């Protein structure tokens with residue numbers, strides 16, 4: 001049995017897709033949802049069982065607990081988490097957490113890294129920057145997480161066309177479709193490479 005912890009700060013639509021995908025697999029369990037945002041949509045989604053009867057416990061933490069204590073690391077270790085999956089998680093992951101789970105933290109970024117990444121490049125800011133730059137394509141990047149925003153080793157990318165008339169919201173919709181289509185499967189592939 002492989003055990004996943006999902007980190008999400010917002011709506012949690014990716015968390016829902018991932019939970020639904022693995023709900024049919026007996027060898028993978030979504031054990032915990034962690035969020036820094038007491039208002040995060042992911043909390044309500046979990047309360048509703050992610051539409052598939054999976055009521056995953058949610059843990060809300062604040063910045064001191066995350067950055068200045070080992071509470072989150074200790075919780076993840078106690079829960080014997082194999083893989084940490086960031087799905088719309090907005091805070092930089094502290095070095096202690098990266099070092100405690102080497103090669104076991106992955107993130108999805110809603111653009112084609114290394115472009116349109118780094119501090120401040122999250123959510124609608126990314127899609128606005130892509131449109132403002134007149135890009136003809138955007139996409140998703142799934143990557144391992146290190147101590148720097150969006151700089152870890154790339155695992156998978158997929159692209160979508162951006163037309164000159166696309167608004168940032170239209171680009172976001174195309175990128176979300178790519179996320180739902182690929183992230184759960186790629187998580188499964190990463191899990192399959194992990195020992196134990």
Ligand code: GRF
Pocket residue numbers: 008009010011012013014015087088089108109110122123176179
């Ligand atoms: C996604 O576009 C993800 O790539 C980015 O934040 C967004 C989260 O959306 N990091 P949701 O909370 O999964 O709906």
